[in-house]
Amino acid sequence: MEQNDILILHVVKWYPYHKDTQHGIFVKKHIDATGDKPHILGFINDHFPPIQTNNSTIFGAKKMTFAAKFGTFISTVNAVKPAIIHFHCFAPDLIPMLWYARLRGIKVVHSEHWSGLLPVNLMKLEPWKKQLAKWFFEHVHLVLPVSAILEEGIHTVAPKAHLKVIPNIVEKHEVMISNHEERPSVSFCMVADVVFKVKRQNVVLEAFKNLEQVKAELHFYGGGPDLGLLEAMASRLPNVYVHGRISNDQVLAILPSHKAHVLFSEYETFGITTIEARKAGIWAISRPVFGASALKDSCTLMVDNTEELTDSFKQILEENDAFIADYSFLESHPISIQLFEAYKGLFS
Template sequence: MNVVHPPRPAHQTMRVAIVHEWLEHYAGSERVIEQLLIMYPQAEIFAIVDFMPQAERSMLGGRPVHTTFIQKLPFARRCFRYYLGLMPVAIEQLDLSGFDLVISSNHAVAKGIITGPDQVHVCYVHSPMRYAWDMQAAYLRQGGIERGLRGLYARWLLHRLRNWDVRSAAGVDVFVANSSYIARRIRKVYRRNATVVFPPVDVDRFEMSTAPRQDYVVVSRLVPYKRIDLVVEAFRRMPERVLHVAGDGPERERIAALADNAPNIILHGRVSDEEVLRMMRQARAFVFAAEEDFGIAMVEAQACGTPLIVFGRGGACDIVRDMGDAGGATGVFFDEQGADAIITAVERFESIQDRITPQACHANAQRFSQSAFRQSMSRVVEQALHEMRPGTIEAT
């Protein structure tokens, strides 16, 4: 017999849930949540925990956040990440049964929420769990837990997380990746295809400059995987070129030691947003050696009209237009994470920099604007709703 389901409600009455891992600070993934809330002002928000400071909560528009039992566990405010092993259980306890559309913002466990056959689940992936998959060895090494009982427990926990991660991917109807690189990781880990929608960048905040430029700049957190050490080492061997390093983090002392006795390398530490804007607008080029999932700082530099000299892996490949691109070059790549490769790239850049204009860089950045994100994400969701709207099915 034929079973006919009622049509899905119109968008103005459609119930929408937005699920995030945790709300702690306003950063890259929170920018996605902010734009989703603009797209769906009626949406309700769910998260493992919510410890976002009052000064950063304006993006939520006064909405309450539905949290899990981890919110009330001892020392959760400071140490909620230590409850990682409980997060799959916690996320599965959220009751989303009354919603028509569920959008999860995932870099750990958010995609594991449970939905029914008449609900559409769209998952925006910042990255599959890096520490559980291809970067497990690096995380264990950096955490100093490669061996011993702690290392054994960590490997066991990550093994269980990998199994759960793959199983929970089956509950996602549509995967969306923040870059082509992450789309490939999704394909590798979950054996699923993903549509690429670049994350929203507030490019309007960064004004283009056509003034003469002389020095180089890197703006980044000083953590191991950012490989600021390679950039500093390269410029230490190029004393005739000045490098400005803005940012702070656990690698600061090591970076300062590498820059010792190198007057052409200026360490600024943590600087204000206004100072970052000034440095980017005055830079000859923005240099970056990390393999990023996407790379918002690179887009912000382009919005200032600043060329890029970056490692040609990860999200950078979606951002930089190299020589020969029809839209006009906006930077150059280097193929290895090493000081020698960076030096060669800087020399190559200087040989062609007259062919890289601030206007081309600024225009390139517009592809990653907040409005571009909303338009692209809206198309993905609309298509998912259209294709998965319950209709007539055959039942016996």
């Protein structure tokens, strides 16, 4: 059985579109790894006319009734006739779609990225949603969490679920080497949605302020609900810069111009930007509780509180430039092989 022999319909709630090219980019990378011109049906929480390209139809589904979504799903399944339906990111309205797929005898796979299912967040999950998630995960044929720590959370919710970790894709990127030691100040950066409660840019900024202004600068990349507040906080600091949201390609191009990247979130199902930073040949500051933390190397500093965060900033001021890390096993080709093996296993 070859990969192109298996017809797959991907159903997504997160996926890049014209208003936000970063929206669910991690989902798109997984889907792109499954083959050329994949069949995609998307229901995005926004309002815009349907976007059709090749085998893909993405709906702005914010005002779409569930009956309309379900009817569209059924008609798409009947038209495509997939061997596998691959859902991405749990939502309760996927449950009737799963029921219909099982009724039709179609194999069902689900990829999960949602941080709400991390062990640290399960106590916050409403009981009704936890029960729906349990039923869903235990009735798909295979669940693919992106990290072992997310796998642990899903197993807690749904002990009978069939689980296989397939990590996020972090692509190879041509790195333009920068000599940071020739610069008058050391440049740190943080790439993340600006949501203080989760990503904690405000905490990172407070720790960074312990450094002498002439020795270091800090650049924030990302958009979000707290962007305006972050801009106001940075406006009083001559060595702190807020750039707003940029595309993933722009992130990969700009990372090597910095000496280090910091990610100090409350939690992360994976922590892609830490790996991207290391593949760009710069230092990374991260936390040991993130999904990708087990992949750390000698140029990744693990910190767990603000004092350690400040110390890591100071340590990097004195360090030589980091080396370029490999992580080729996270690129699309090896992940594509893992996905195909998972699909093939459903028919053995």
